[in-house]
Amino acid sequence: MNIEQLRQSLKDKWLVYYRDNRPWLARLAVWVNCNGxxxxxxxxxxxxxxxxxxxxxxxxxxxxxxxxNPDRIVMALGLNFNPDRALDSMDKGNAIINEAKLLPARAKVIPGSEPVSRVYAKRDEDCGGSGRK
Known part of the structure; x- marks a missing residue:
C-alpha cells in the first residue's frame, strides 16, 4: 500500500468509526482546535x-x-479536519447522487448527534483545547 492509499484508508476508517460512535464521541472531552x-x-x-x-x-x-509530535503526524496523514463537517459534506453529496437517480435521500439525522456547545478539553500537544483554562 502506498502512502496515498494509506491516507485514504485511514480517513475512510476514521469517518466510519466517528459516524458509528458520534453520539458519545461528541460529548467526550477530547476536542481541540488545531490550525482552525x-x-x-x-x-x-x-x-x-x-x-x-x-x-x-x-x-x-x-x-x-x-x-x-502527534499533531504533526495527524496533519501529515491528512486527518486534520472536522469529522462532523466531513460527514455532513458526504451526506449532501450522497443526497445529490440519490436525487439524480430518483432514489430517496439517505436519512441525515443520527440520534444523539446534535451539535454539542459545551465540550471542554484539555490542551493537546501543540493545539489549544476548546475548554476553560
Missing amino acids: QRRPSSSFILATLSVLEPELTAFLPLVVDLNS
Whole structure:
C-alpha cells in the first residue's frame, strides 16, 4: 500500500468509526482546535486508528522516530479536519447522487448527534483545547 492509499484508508476508517460512535464521541472531552479545525485530539485519533488499521501499527514507529509530535503526524496523514463537517459534506453529496437517480435521500439525522456547545478539553500537544483554562 502506498502512502496515498494509506491516507485514504485511514480517513475512510476514521469517518466510519466517528459516524458509528458520534453520539458519545461528541460529548467526550477530547476536542481541540488545531490550525482552525475542530477535531478530536491527535492522541485520540492515532490511538483509535492504530486499532482500526493494522498497517498503521507497522508504519507508526518509524513516523514517531522522525517526528514525535502527534499533531504533526495527524496533519501529515491528512486527518486534520472536522469529522462532523466531513460527514455532513458526504451526506449532501450522497443526497445529490440519490436525487439524480430518483432514489430517496439517505436519512441525515443520527440520534444523539446534535451539535454539542459545551465540550471542554484539555490542551493537546501543540493545539489549544476548546475548554476553560
